[in-house]
Amino acid sequence: MTSTQRTHADQLAEPWSGVPEWLRVRGLRWTPQRRLLIEVLSGIDGHVTGADLVERCRMLDPETTPSTVYRTLDVLEEIGLVQHGHGADGREEYHVLPAVEHGHLYCGNCGAVEEISEGEVAAVVELFDSRHAFAVDGSHITIVGRCGSCLSASRA
DSSP states (O other), X not given: OOGXXXXXXXXXXXXXXXXXXXXXXXXXXXXXXXXXXXXXXXXXXXXXXXXXXXXXXXXXXXXXXXXXXXXXXXHHHHTTSEEEEEOTTSOEEEEESOSSOOEEEEETTTOOEEEEOHHHHHHHHHHHHHHHXXXXXXXXXXXXXXXXXXXXXXXX
């Protein structure tokens, strides 16, 4: 099979293929629990909390321990396969396979969440850098307010 004939499953697995070696380099073993976590993560598109990951893994293997999940997430963040951030309620979340740094708009009324683009994050980072000499971590930008739907409903 040529590289252009790879299956969709091969393409999805590709970003995760180096994880066993990354874990070993950091003194962690490639265990069935870690393999299961990678399997679960590879099926997620977007954001997920650590607690949700533990529960998803426990549905497949009740012996999954939270410490293994969180230690593995730390390594996965180092290599760029996940990126942690915080929701408006303060809960830590992980963005799986983040393509670009982004923030979030959170509606305090209905709970809707919208992503802020990389360019918008860059503008916020630049604003605080230029006006306050403060380096903002763009992955942690969550702005709480009211979405367009809630604003329209309140004006009606």
